[in-house]
Amino acid sequence: MPKRKPEIILADKPLQKTCLILAALYVLCLLWLEPLIDFFLMQMPLERTDEGIEALNQKKLYVSAITFGVMRSLPILLFLWLGFQIMQAMRLPPKGMRLPITVLLIEGAKARMIGMVMVAVGLLLLFRELSLLVSAQLVV
Numbered sequence: 568m569p570k571r572k573p574e575i576i577l578a579d580k581p582l583q584k585t586c587l588i589l590a591a592l593y594v595l596c597l598l599w600l601e602p603l604i605d606f607f608l609m610q611m612p613l614e615r616t617d618e619g620i621e622a623l624n625q626k627k628l629y630v631s632a633i634t635f636g637v638m639r640s641l642p643i644l645l646f647l648w649l650g651f652q653i654m655q656a657m658r659l660p661p662k663g664m665r666l667p668i669t670v671l672l673i674e675g676a677k678a679r680m681i682g683m684v685m686v687a688v689g690l691l692l693l694f695r696e697l698s699l700l701v702s703a704q705l706v707v
Contacts, residue, residue: 574672579665586667597638604630632703636696643692650685653678 608627613619652661659673659681660666673681 576660576666576670576672578667578669582665583667593641597635600634600638601631604634629703633700636700636703640693640696643689643696647686647689647693650682650689652682654682654686657682 604627608623608630611623613623652664653659656662657675657679659678660670
């Protein structure tokens with residue numbers, strides 16, 4: 568049986584620009600998250616003593632751990648979703664899905680294995696984030 572020439576799926580340029588804009592907005596949101604937390608925590612009444620400042624610092628650590636954990640989980644969930652799509656379709660990229668990068672078409676068991684690895688890595692990272700969220704404690 569003659570070997571087929573590999574099929575290349577080209578990148579979608581408008582989607583590429585959209586993904587770059589979304590990545591930039593995500594980074595911008597991460598950069599503005601701590602000043603927003605500071606702003607909202609400073610709206611609470613504050614005792615001007617050492618204990619009051621220490622309590623505010625503990626609240627900030629707690630809120631920051633949770634919000635940054637949730638924000639770090641968003642790309643992991645997107646990666647996990649893509650892995651599930653690849654596993655179900657047994658095709659990389661899945662039919663009808665446009666990707667912002669040029670990829671070589673992979674079908675069958677090899678694509679399913681790639682999807683399984685993506686899901687396993689995504690779950691591992693997600694469980695790590697969940698363990699970090701659970702370990703965040705409010706110290707009063």
